Amino acid sequence: MCWIPEYEVKGIPYDTPILGYKVNTANTMRLWRSEACESFDFNKFNVGDYYGAVDEKIVSENLTKVLYPNDEHLQGKELRLQQQYFFVSCSLQDMIRLHLAQSDSLDNFHEKFAAQLNDTHPAIAVAELMRLLLDEHNFDWERAWKITQNTLGYTNHTLLPEALEKWSVGLFGYLLPRHLELIYEINRRFLNQVRIIYPNNHQKLANLSLIDDSGEKYVRMAHLACVGSHEINGVAALHSKLLKETVLKDFYELFPEKFSNKTNGVTPRRWMVLSNPRLSKLITEKIGDRWINHLEELKQLEPLADNPEFRQQWQDTKLAIKQELADYTRQKTGIEVNPNSLFDVQVKRIHEYKRQHLNVLHIVTLYNRLKQNPRLDITPRTFFFGGKAAPGYYMAKLIIKLITSVGDIVNNDPDIGDRLKVVFLPDYNVTFGQRVYPAAELSEQISTAGKEASGTGNMKFSLNGALTIGTLDGANVEIREEVGAENFFLFGLTTAEVEAFKAEGYNPWDYYHANAELKAVIDLIASGFFSCGNANLFKPIVDNLVYEDPYLLLADYQLYIECQDRVGKAYQDPDNWTRMSILNVARMGKFSSDRSIQEYCEDIWDAKAVPIELEEYSQANAVLQVKN
Numbered sequence: 001m002c003w004i005p006e007y008e009v010k011g012i013p014y015d016t017p018i019l020g021y022k023v024n025t026a027n028t029m030r031l032w033r034s035e036a037c038e039s040f041d042f043n044k045f046n047v048g049d050y051y052g053a054v055d056e057k058i059v060s061e062n063l064t065k066v067l068y069p070n071d072e073h074l075q076g077k078e079l080r081l082q083q084q085y086f087f088v089s090c091s092l093q094d095m096i097r098l099h100l101a102q103s104d105s106l107d108n109f110h111e112k113f114a115a116q117l118n119d120t121h122p123a124i125a126v127a128e129l130m131r132l133l134l135d136e137h138n139f140d141w142e143r144a145w146k147i148t149q150n151t152l153g154y155t156n157h158t159l160l161p162e163a164l165e166k167w168s169v170g171l172f173g174y175l176l177p178r179h180l181e182l183i184y185e186i187n188r189r190f191l192n193q194v195r196i197i198y199p200n201n202h203q204k205l206a207n208l209s210l211i212d213d214s215g216e217k218y219v220r221m222a223h224l225a226c227v228g229s230h231e232i233n234g235v236a237a238l239h240s241k242l243l244k245e246t247v248l249k250d251f252y253e254l255f256p257e258k259f260s261n262k263t264n265g266v267t268p269r270r271w272m273v274l275s276n277p278r279l280s281k282l283i284t285e286k287i288g289d290r291w292i293n294h295l296e297e298l299k300q301l302e303p304l305a306d307n308p309e310f311r312q313q314w315q316d317t318k319l320a321i322k323q324e325l326a327d328y329t330r331q332k333t334g335i336e337v338n339p340n341s342l343f344d345v346q347v348k349r350i351h352e353y354k355r356q357h358l359n360v361l362h363i364v365t366l367y368n369r370l371k372q373n374p375r376l377d378i379t380p381r382t383f384f385f386g387g388k389a390a391p392g393y394y395m396a397k398l399i400i401k402l403i404t405s406v407g408d409i410v411n412n413d414p415d416i417g418d419r420l421k422v423v424f425l426p427d428y429n430v431t432f433g434q435r436v437y438p439a440a441e442l443s444e445q446i447s448t449a450g451k452e453a454s455g456t457g458n459m460k461f462s463l464n465g466a467l468t469i470g471t472l473d474g475a476n477v478e479i480r481e482e483v484g485a486e487n488f489f490l491f492g493l494t495t496a497e498v499e500a501f502k503a504e505g506y507n508p509w510d511y512y513h514a515n516a517e518l519k520a521v522i523d524l525i526a527s528g529f530f531s532c533g534n535a536n537l538f539k540p541i542v543d544n545l546v547y548e549d550p551y552l553l554l555a556d557y558q559l560y561i562e563c564q565d566r567v568g569k570a571y572q573d574p575d576n577w578t579r580m581s582i583l584n585v586a587r588m589g590k591f592s593s594d595r596s597i598q599e600y601c602e603d604i605w606d607a608k609a610v611p612i613e614l615e616e617y618s619q620a621n622a623v624l625q626v627k628n
């Protein structure tokens, strides 16, 4: 049986060399653009259908025009599935072409190529690789399945149920009928195996099936990825543990040997050398430059944390970087910030689970305290926010409005002066990230425990000398283990406590009524004080918090405020703060993407290092050969 598609598009490759750091090698990053096979339909033109004549060109090229920007949520749009299929098919067909240029058989394809499913977005690769092997290369099912499983690995990136991709069988079958047929056959064979292991267990079959048929039928892409891959991993220790206990529990029981953890990392070349030249220079002056590609070498900074002269240099460096962000802030927003204030930063996608609005509750708490007692001695702080909301995410957009509205009042209140400033920096992206992470002193990593898979912003901040205020979530857990509990501001419910709260019937209303300071903050927002008297504007946020509070802001509020009070106090002792900052940087070696990628190479891809011949080495070797 062979698939004859209704329409075809051409994939145009675009190659970008990805250079190694100070080596003579480069990898190729190959991206794809779609193009029409025929750019002009003369038949349609000839019968007077002028729009129709260019229709195919427009439809084909729209396929790769926009990237779906949604974060941790899905829309189930037809164009999105077309896009996923297009990119997957281009890459797999290209890999097969490259393999067949070297070898006359695809039998050892999986020994030469590895494909990592980065979340479920490319999970259609399971069915597409099967289709290519079966229909285009005449493999039998067993051999095709072995190659497919051995080629693919699956990395899960979220536990949030609303983000787990599923496609209605109707849409799927309309767009990719052959793939749906293959998925049904994969499922039939898979469930036959399950039946042998769990006889007469209908619940197990329903839980594991690639098809959700509890109501309207859906293809579960995470299940397809699990069945079609030889390795499955999460992106931080806690996340990988929760995966095995929750969303992929039944798969873990079936094949525990497939599961592992690969804690994320960030590249020190971008997130230190490029973005923070001042701190990089100071570090290199003291310990040399080997840390740049052997991040564990930062350990050598540890003894310097007790050296007063070095601490002074560290502080001076930080102040200079903060001054740069202050200048940028004035230029972009007109807001004048005090470079000597504590730079308290939360930059990341705007999402309720990340709890930017918990940060706002703290700001309004400090504002109320200062209004009640204008002479109160508090640590001056500048709160920086940055981040995008997904286009259709109403609450996320309203949270941005809340931040800027609170800022408009706080920043212009003469009672406050420059003791509190609130800045929302627009258009947050990687380029802006490079300015902000180095200038931060406090990193806000305050997601509800169990919701953030790993986070990588947390690593960028700590690597640049910010201290973290955070929950036991994602990679925060491992960062705290590495830098030491005494150098990390921990607060909040644990994952287990969050689960217990939900199970026992959490009532945020009780927290609102029991805590006078919290009640005053929420009442002030609800009154319209920050919205020109409009009490309706923030009502959706207020109602959500006091009646539902799915992310337990009110349950964590008091713990967060007390922890922030400890942060404020700690900042009053610059020597000790700087000591903690140096120790954070010194102990971040684990969080290099070099370590992370090495683990994927060894445990999943079976990719061996290629020896690199540098000029220096070959000259040295030449000398050796002459001597021999």
Ligand SMILES: *Cc1c(COP(=O)(O)O)cnc(C)c1O
Pocket: 347, 348, 349, 428, 429, 430, 431, 433, 454, 455, 456, 457, 458, 460
């Ligand atoms: C690192 C980074 C992120 C991820 O931030 P988290 O705090 O881990 O959510 C998002 N956006 C940009 C631009 C980044 O640089």
